Amino acid sequence: MATRDTIRIRRIRPEDWDALRILRLAALETDPLAFGSNLRREQESDPQKWKNWATRGSTGAREAIYVAENEPGQLVGMIGSFTEDGQPHVWGMWVHPKGRGKGTGGRMLDQLMSWLASAAPARTVLLEVNPSQEAASALYVGRGFVRTGRTRPLGHSPPAIVEEMARKPAVPG
Numbered sequence: 001m002a003t004r005d006t007i008r009i010r011r012i013r014p015e016d017w018d019a020l021r022i023l024r025l026a027a028l029e030t031d032p033l034a035f036g037s038n039l040r041r042e043q044e045s046d047p048q049k050w051k052n053w054a055t056r057g058s059t060g061a062r063e064a065i066y067v068a069e070n071e072p073g074q075l076v077g078m079i080g081s082f083t084e085d086g087q088p089h090v091w092g093m094w095v096h097p098k099g100r101g102k103g104t105g106g107r108m109l110d111q112l113m114s115w116l117a118s119a120a121p122a123r124t125v126l127l128e129v130n131p132s133q134e135a136a137s138a139l140y141v142g143r144g145f146v147r148t149g150r151t152r153p154l155g156h157s158p159p160a161i162v163e164e165m166a167r168k169p170a171v172p173g
């Protein structure tokens with residue numbers, strides 16, 4: 001696995017769709033309690049769904065996917081954002097276990113938040129995290145997210161839950 005210096009964080013490109021598929025399925029298989037979706041559901045998705053996802057994530061004004069790239073075309077991490085009723089959400093953050101603890105997750109979140117600062121200025125950003133995902137929870141707290149007190153069941157794995165966290169926009173000046 002590459003070091004921090006050789007891992008590049010960038011927005012996804014349409015041609016990354018198959019690498020996105022491989023990475024996302026690995027995430028769902030490795031850390032099933034970290035995500036609202038599950039491996040069986042996404043394994044059944046056809047190639048067009050992954051192509052659409054990568055394309056929207058690459059150029060969309062209301063959604064984005066950022067990836068961590070080890071070598072050209074080899075993805076080791078991802079994070080996404082979508083907007084629903086004007087409300088931006090962060091989803092799907094994952095770093096390959098061999099690459100963790102080197103700053104990649106934090107750098108991906110920072111880049112996504114920078115993109116959101118211009119794509120959805122002055123908006124509070126929401127996410128949901130299973131509190132059993134200690135690294136993710138600590139990362140979000142370290143980047144200014146606070147628990148809102150709202151929780152809901154992690155549908156595919158009761159009694160696990162997810163907690164909502166929010167980050168308010170920076171106050172100008």
Ligand SMILES: CC(C)(COP(=O)(O)OP(=O)(O)OC[C@H]1O[C@@H](n2cnc3c(N)ncnc32)[C@H](O)[C@@H]1OP(=O)(O)O)[C@@H](O)C(=O)NCCC(=O)NCCS
Nearest residue numbers: 034093094095100101102103104105106133135136138139
């Ligand atoms: C969460 C995750 C993406 C972090 O990726 P990473 O590249 O290891 O994170 P970083 O090295 O950038 O660490 C950033 C911060 O995360 C926290 N963190 C990382 N690993 C941690 C651990 N094992 N225990 C506690 N906190 C940890 C720290 O606050 C760290 O801050 P620091 O930079 O001051 O040390 C990775 O652990 C992962 O993929 N986890 C499984 C999937 C998941 O839980 N996704 C969240 C979905 S909501």
